[in-house]
Amino acid sequence: MIDFGIEVGEKATFAKTIAESDIYLFAGITGDFSPNHVNDQFMKKSDYGQRIAHGLLTLALSSTTSTMVAARSLAESAEYFPVSLGYDHVRFLKPVFIGDTLTVNYEIVDLNPETFRSRSKIEVVNQRGEIVMVGEHLMKWVK
Numbered sequence: 001m002i003d004f005g006i007e008v009g010e011k012a013t014f015a016k017t018i019a020e021s022d023i024y025l026f027a028g029i030t031g032d033f034s035p036n037h038v039n040d041q042f043m044k045k046s047d048y049g050q051r052i053a054h055g056l057l058t059l060a061l062s063s064t065t066s067t068m069v070a071a072r073s074l075a076e077s078a079e080y081f082p083v084s085l086g087y088d089h090v091r092f093l094k095p096v097f098i099g100d101t102l103t104v105n106y107e108i109v110d111l112n113p114e115t116f117r118s119r120s121k122i123e124v125v126n127q128r129g130e131i132v133m134v135g136e137h138l139m140k141w142v143k
Helices: 020-030 040-044 055-076
Strands: 011-017 081-092 101-112 117-125 131-142
Touching (some): 011 055, 020 055, 055 081, 055 101, 081 117
Antiparallel strands (some): 101 117, 117 131
């Protein structure tokens, strides 16, 4: 029987304010220089009125919370450790603007000892309490 070193209901939280430099660094890493993200004049004419962060930048912040859970697991059970299998049901519900402070809430909702997998719920909220992104994270536990 696998000892995950964590339990269903376990949570992790991470908060970060999105800076203009975050957007440019992410654009440089990914090559996504869409005007949505890097052209202020273009976006001033849009319904948003300003540049928006990459959706995947928002999703990437959840990696921090999964790493926090993995660290707890490793501290409790050195036999198995988690690796990401991917993200399901990801939806970007509201735009993220430069200066928004995002809080990622990550919760383990299922641990399956037969498949050596876990499933977690992700919810990202901004400083106004608006949900900007939701999704699920799947991890496989390996020796």
